Amino acid sequence: MAINVIAVWDSFAALLSKISSYQEAVALMAWDLRTGAPRKGAAPRSETIGLLSTEAFKLQTSAEMGGYLSQLLEDDAFKQLSDTQQRIVKDAKEEYDRSVKIPEEKYKEYVELTANSETLWEDFKESGDFVGFEPYLTKIVAKLQEFIDYWGVKDTRYDTLLNMYEPGLTVEKVDQVFGQLRDRLVPVVTAISEHGHKPDTEFLHNIFPKEQQEKVSLFLLEQIGYDFEAGRVDESMHPFQTTLNQGDARITTHYIEDDVVDALFSSLHEGGHALYEQNVSDELARTPLGQGTSMGIHESQSRFWENMIGRSRPFWERYYGDLQKHFPEQLNEVPLDQFFKAINAVKNSLIRIQSDELTYNLHIIIRYEIEKMIFNEGLPVSELPRVWNEKYQAYLGITPPNDGVGVLQDVHWSAGLFGYFPSYALGNMYSAQFANTMMKELPEFEKWVGEGNFAPIREWLIDKIYKYGKSRTPSELIEGVTGEPLNPTYLADYLEQKYKGIYGL
């Protein structure tokens, strides 16, 4: 049967646009909850978020959507679509196939369960009460197990979750790259411990007034090219980036008065996510492709700006003077070299988000191994604190004094985000691999960073990565840009070289 492709496409695009409207509303409501919505409005707000998320879900799994997709996927019709249109259809089809398997009622229950657990988690974390939190986490795991059955298992059960955040990735591949990475990093960590030298980091923890921290953070965001007309910066308990629409990529940060660098690096980190989102091509707006392509690639950009730029020596050669001007009493007596070593000090610590570039990856590997045990080996939720503590002892030589700084430290699991953590270490690997190519193609990279001249670096990233949004898969991007698949060697080389230099190993 011949169909009018243009008319079907237009209806399909209108439906996608409507879905993105729901997503914008839900994202704004969530942003608002975390940036200052009043306490008494939170419970009704969760109900509203649940209702509208479910409406979006219904549209995504509607007969209307199914109809457009099957019409547009017919050979004759599909051939008439542009490359971008074809990719939109394929992405929507994948999402449709995944979602349509979940009964609407189950989805709604899940959204409400996780919204509620995420709110409760804050208190349980605060009091370190894993036993109180256990029933919620148990329910979430059970729901996800049920969803995995609906979605179907290709390799292992945990592969199904991994694929939600990093399409195409397998447990087999992660085992391999994490293994290689661990084997390269552990000797460096050990060498640093044995070396005995501890950089002085105490001066970072004097009192640095919030107002000045805010000024420096905004200044640095401006320097790297964050577009303040296409976003805004607020405060929240935990920093995050959220995209509301093609002209609105917001970030939050959190100022800690006795830590001068925490807010700076979290601003650069979230700023990196936002640079990606702000530079996705406009033609992808209001489609499922109008966003970063995967959590891993996204994280490669946040960590590129945070670490490879923000924790580099040339960066602070350019900006340390500015920082001193904002904190003359606190920093005028501290030479650049001392500052640089302090912000790169390696320390086996309990908290992932406060860890250094080197040990960070071990925190992720621990979470990855535990998640695999839950979903592939049936580890009961009640066992998590024990396994967590054993692994921290084994990998980092420390044991959390309570679950608040141990197994309860991250919000992710309370929000149902199992399979997500690996993205962080993948991001580090992607980041180093991209940077390796970038430095070959832009031999003046270091000089530019030292001058605060980020425009050519940003342009390179826009041209190679950002503009494509989700219209390229992670593997298309990494292979297209660097000429080879994900390879942990670049991150290992970068970290080894950086830390050998700093610690004089």
Place this chain on the structure above:
Amino acid sequence: MAINVIAVWDSFAALLSKISSYQEAVALMAWDLRTGAPRKGAAPRSETIGLLSTEAFKLQTSAEMGGYLSQLLEDDAFKQLSDTQQRIVKDAKEEYDRSVKIPEEKYKEYVELTANSETLWEDFKESGDFVGFEPYLTKIVAKLQEFIDYWGVKDTRYDTLLNMYEPGLTVEKVDQVFGQLRDRLVPVVTAISEHGHKPDTEFLHNIFPKEQQEKVSLFLLEQIGYDFEAGRVDESMHPFQTTLNQGDARITTHYIEDDVVDALFSSLHEGGHALYEQNVSDELARTPLGQGTSMGIHESQSRFWENMIGRSRPFWERYYGDLQKHFPEQLNEVPLDQFFKAINAVKNSLIRIQSDELTYNLHIIIRYEIEKMIFNEGLPVSELPRVWNEKYQAYLGITPPNDGVGVLQDVHWSAGLFGYFPSYALGNMYSAQFANTMMKELPEFEKWVGEGNFAPIREWLIDKIYKYGKSRTPSELIEGVTGEPLNPTYLADYLEQKYKGIYGL
């Protein structure tokens, strides 16, 4: 046919709750646009607001809604509902009957037209360019004329619009009360002009740093009982109050450095709206009755707190010392009496929102007369500047030097809000009439205001007005509380007495 009333009610309530979810999302998106959403996100945001408003409209006019209403309105079923449930059904039925007459496509066009015009209006107002704005306004009037035809005309065409904001009100009644009010107020205005005495108001316009203004505003809001756990205070170009859900009634204000009182009174004004919304009974949440009953009654509460409390002598006997503490250099030399007279100075001015309590009503009467001319006498939009200027000359003895401070000064018409302005003067009248009864029932009123003891006043308002939300009509409220219908005498008496005292007439 017997129906299961409880089951139908539950489905109906779930549908109402869903509609209120859309309304919450749309209200938050609008709030966000006005309190700091980035410029480049505004256009897509308008599209999103249009789409989700239309979805809510579709639910309100759905066959599902029509079905529940007709089932619940059947005699047998209706009798089984509680009084509150019956009122919810009747209100939803009215809304349904009104909305179902408007074709969905027309509604969507209208939402997009007004959203766009509202944004453009800011620039046209700034440049005083009425000619540029005229085509938009012409379209809006044409759309409303079309809607009036859909809705049907009972008395005059303008009655149909009036009724949107003040159910039950007629042009005949407004003509009468506005006429009486004008006849009482004009002699007072004239007497003040002829009296020649001009209170010194210059000291109000020194520089009053924003930070201090903010502190005083928040302090006064706390004093009158604004619940900061059920709302938040932000800045916007034009102050407003918006209710997101039963636990979230937000207000905004706008600080002007060379005007110490503007933000204070706008905070009290919006705070008054919010006190109403924060104290609607919880059982009405997520239904169409969970809000103030009409624009006029709402305005009676904002203006009660702004004027009858905030511009009263006892109020400043209690708080002037606090104000001076925040602005010692600016106010320590200014005695209370001088301050009190200055904040109540009468001046024939161009701008409604900056006008005093007395002439304010004349600004409203001008707008009312013009709106009637447009809808009942076919006055073309192109004639508005001429008519506007003539009326300002006739009523207030001044002519705007440009349309930016004349016919373009208010946002309302750009948003399609014709029939809304009368609410402001109605609010003043309701307010004085309620206050008259309150003072009889609470003989210590003045003493309490002088002590900053607002709890018994607030309790009285909650008990007589606020808790009912929209479950009582404006006339039920005014007659129930004061024993008679709307009567402009109370406002005229109050203003006459107040200004005769201040000006020693």
